[in-house]
Structure formats: structure tokens, C-alpha cells
Amino acid sequence: MRFYKLPRSIRQLSTHVLAIALGVVLTVTSLRVLPSQAEPAPNTATNPDTLEIIAQRPSPATGAIGSTSFVTAAVNLVGPAVVRIDTERTITRRVDPFMEDPFFRRFFGDSLPQQIPSEQLRGLGSGFIIDKSGLILTNAHVVDKADKVTVRLKDSRTFEGKVQGIDEVTDLAVVKINAGGDLPVASLGSSNNVQVGDWAIAVGNPLGFDNTVTLGIVSTLKRSSAQVGITDKRLDFIQTDAAINPGNSGGPLLNERGEVIGINTAIRADAMGIGFAIPIDKAKVIASQLQRNGKVAHPYLGVQMVTLTPQLAKQNNTDPNSSIEIPEVNGVLVMRVIPNSPAASAGIRRGDVIVQIDGRPITSAEQLQNVVEDSRLGQVLQVKVQRGNQTQQLSVRTAELQNAS
Structure with a gap:
């Protein structure tokens, strides 16, 4: 046709x-959604109890960098609720047709493999606890198609995660862990109150470096998914220059008060200082539907x-x-x-x-x-x-x- x-x-x-x-997907090579499920988990050993402050700027209140800075206060407030999410997925490759051909079997016999061994892919992402019962909000691409989801808290406790719902259109997912309740919970703010130039603090596990914090500002608002290059999504992103990398996906973007204003989702691979986060007000609506129904219906x-x-x-x-x-x-x-x-x-x-x-x-x-x-x-x-x-x-x-x- x-x-x-x-x-x-x-x-x-x-x-x-x-x-x-x-079924209509356009490829934009310069954009990376973080992380890819096909990427192996980093082998770098990290100490989850060590908090690494990547960037720190003067406090608006004190005008000086120190332990009383607004960044430190925000991280102390939300940091315990930020989790690391490790995923495993088994891929079984098809046997090459020539290996099954009787002609080759007759001449090569047992020297040909009976089957190609399966391959285990590992992924890494971030998330944050939104309810004391163990509900965690993250990106859909972090946990989509995963056979096993492991959630590690900042205090080094690990739990098996159960995916309660995924919405590919908005790239959001809800994961549940059974930790006996009374978990630290991130304070959710309102993205409707965010303005260009506001402080933006990203917390997550980029490249396997647990509990990493970076600082920037809100670069612009309502950056459409079409402008970003993700044409199969329906989102208006918060754009930030806070450094985010593979592994940050699903982690929170905070304001200076330590309230979650967005969920770090994507970067421009051909640029520096251009990252995108899903507004938290949109995420609240989607998360509520995922908890109730396990999916979201989009007209x-x-x-x-x-x-x-x-x-x-x-x-x-x-x-x-x-x-x-x-x-x-x-x-x-x-x-x-x-x-x-x-x-x-x-x-x-x-x-x-x-x-x-x-x-x-x-x-x-x-x-x-x-x-x-x-x-x-x-x-x-x-x-x-x-x-x-x-x-x-x-x-x-x-x-x-x-x-x-």
C-alpha cells in the first residue's frame, strides 16, 4: 500500500x-528515556548509607553554603523516602533455523547447541514512597516487563516489589512493598505553583551511585512531549538543568522546601543540563487510578x-x-x-x-x-x-x- x-x-x-x-512511534535518536531495560546494571559497589551532595548552592536565607543550607534540609526531609529499584528480566532468544536443520545436525551432531541459553537483563531506577503502607511511585519504563523487582531503602533494607499498575502513555507506575508499615513518606507539593527559576533538587541513584543529590533550577514549564521528542507520550514536562542520568528515572524532583514537584524521566543525550520531569500534579491523578484499577484509560x-x-x-x-x-x-x-x-x-x-x-x-x-x-x-x-x-x-x-x- x-x-x-x-x-x-x-x-x-x-x-x-x-x-x-x-502503533505510531517516531524515533528521535537524541533523546534518552532513563534507564533502558536492556542496559545491564552497573557493577559499581556503592554504600547506600552515604549521601553524596553533587551540587550545593547558597541558601536563599543565609547566603552561605553549609550544613544549614536549604538543600541539606530538603534532602534530610525526603531522602529516607527515596528508594533504589533493581529489575531483572529473562530474555530467551530463538534458536537459529540452521541449527534445527536435519542436514546440519547429521554432519555436526552434538557440536551444535540444542538451544540458545536465555539472557538475563538487569535494569536500575529510582522511586519514592508515597504512602506508609509501602506504595512507591516510579516510571513505567523502569519496571515494565520486569520478571523481578527489588526495592532497596536508604537504610539498606530490601524488599520484593509488586507492580500494581503501569501506564505507558504517561510513563508512570505504582509498586507495592510489604514492609510492615510506618515507612518514611515523601511530601508531595504542587507543580501548579512552580515557576521558571525556582530551585530544583534531584534525588536518585544515577549510574548506580545510590543516594545522589544534584541541584539546579526549573528551566521552563509545560515542555510538551512532542517538543521533547517523545511522541508516543501525552505529557507536559518540567524542564530542569539539575543533573540527571540513567538511574535517576522515577526519582523525585524537589523544590527548596523538600516537596516533590516532579518525577525525573528523561534527558537529551545530545545536550548537557537539559532534563525533564513529569509534573507531580499529573502523577497524583495517574497514581490514584493505577492504585484502583491497575491501568488508566486514555481517550x-x-x-x-x-x-x-x-x-x-x-x-x-x-x-x-x-x-x-x-x-x-x-x-x-x-x-x-x-x-x-x-x-x-x-x-x-x-x-x-x-x-x-x-x-x-x-x-x-x-x-x-x-x-x-x-x-x-x-x-x-x-x-x-x-x-x-x-x-x-x-x-x-x-x-x-x-x-x-
Whole structure:
């Protein structure tokens, strides 16, 4: 089946395409989600009782670095609730077909292996306790598909962790340990109160160095997953320059008062001082649903899309190699409609420009995705599209987005 090839001026927008339907994944090599489950656990031995302060800046109150700094106070408050999460996953590789061929067996006999031995992959991440009963919040990619989850507390106690729920769309997971209750609990703040320039303290286990603390600031807010390059997620990140590395994933990002404002999740592999954290207010909602149901239902339409402006549309329309004319309006250009999706059933077509939903103007792909995410499953959305010189009003009933796994 051949897909329509858009002109170069529109193809240049492809890095901003949002995939809000199952199975649509775009690869961005410069971004790393931390850590990879395929990476072996570090062999470096560490002392979990040693707290390493990587960076420390003057206290706003005292103006001097010392034991009374706000960083020390924040770490003393939350540090005991931050945990290390080690995972194990067994991978069984398929036997090469030639090894099973009778011809080779006849000549080589027992010198050929009967089967390829399984391989054990180990992963490392962080998390933090959100309830005295042993509930731990972390990233989905830290524990996803793990056969064994081991949780180690700062006081060196270890427990087997049971994954209670995973949501791949927001990269969040809840793990439960049975530790007899009365565990240290991290204080959860509000990411809605965070401002650019606020202090940001990252706590976790980067590269296996347990109980590591780094300090920076909040660089920007509401950095969309599309801008970051994680197009299969639905998130607006907190961006920070606090140093985070593989192993920090799932650990808390704190404010100067020691309250959790985010969950460290990803870095830019081609940059320094650019890290991303999931806002804690979003995490609270997802964690609550994961505790109750073990999963989160996300509505979707089923389109690949890109933000369109009159200027971009004009560039396309004046391109002599362009074989399609795009309305020169602000909106969201539909690049592809997923077969058998709500959008396909409603009659949305490739090349349509979505300009309104339920009477609300739509001017960016991120805005459209947020509107859909905030809707209910089965809700009928009135979608206004510009199709050539005509305007179409279409009714789209949202359906549940299925996990890629």
C-alpha cells in the first residue's frame, strides 16, 4: 500500500508530528528515556548509607553554603523516602533455523547447541514512597516487563516489589512493598505553583551511585512531549538543568522546601543540563487510578497531526512540486488517519485541517491532544475541519487508546 507523499515544505514538519494512536512511534535518536531495560546494571559497589551532595548552592536565607543550607534540609526531609529499584528480566532468544536443520545436525551432531541459553537483563531506577503502607511511585519504563523487582531503602533494607499498575502513555507506575508499615513518606507539593527559576533538587541513584543529590533550577514549564521528542507520550514536562542520568528515572524532583514537584524521566543525550520531569500534579491523578484499577484509560481520535499556520500552508501552496493545496489557516493538519479509528469512522481525511472542537478554536497539535486527553471515553466531540475551500462539521466518538505492549 502506498501512502501519499506530502511536499517537502510539509515533510519538514514531520519532527513535530504527534502520534496519538497505537502503533505510531517516531524515533528521535537524541533523546534518552532513563534507564533502558536492556542496559545491564552497573557493577559499581556503592554504600547506600552515604549521601553524596553533587551540587550545593547558597541558601536563599543565609547566603552561605553549609550544613544549614536549604538543600541539606530538603534532602534530610525526603531522602529516607527515596528508594533504589533493581529489575531483572529473562530474555530467551530463538534458536537459529540452521541449527534445527536435519542436514546440519547429521554432519555436526552434538557440536551444535540444542538451544540458545536465555539472557538475563538487569535494569536500575529510582522511586519514592508515597504512602506508609509501602506504595512507591516510579516510571513505567523502569519496571515494565520486569520478571523481578527489588526495592532497596536508604537504610539498606530490601524488599520484593509488586507492580500494581503501569501506564505507558504517561510513563508512570505504582509498586507495592510489604514492609510492615510506618515507612518514611515523601511530601508531595504542587507543580501548579512552580515557576521558571525556582530551585530544583534531584534525588536518585544515577549510574548506580545510590543516594545522589544534584541541584539546579526549573528551566521552563509545560515542555510538551512532542517538543521533547517523545511522541508516543501525552505529557507536559518540567524542564530542569539539575543533573540527571540513567538511574535517576522515577526519582523525585524537589523544590527548596523538600516537596516533590516532579518525577525525573528523561534527558537529551545530545545536550548537557537539559532534563525533564513529569509534573507531580499529573502523577497524583495517574497514581490514584493505577492504585484502583491497575491501568488508566486514555481517550483517542486516531490521527497523526502537525500544527499548521497560514505561513506554512502558503509555503506549501507556492511550491511547484506540491500536489495538494492546504487551507491557509491556523489549525492542525491531519497527516494520517489510523484505520478503524474513531477519526476514520467519523470521516476525517488526510489533508483536513482541524480548526475547532466543541466550538473551541484549535491552533496547535498539543492543544488538540490535551482536549482529547481531558475528554471522556465515548464522548462525542464536534470537530470542525477545513477541507479545501469547504468547512465540514464532524462528530467523533472517542475510544480507548490501547497500550503498545
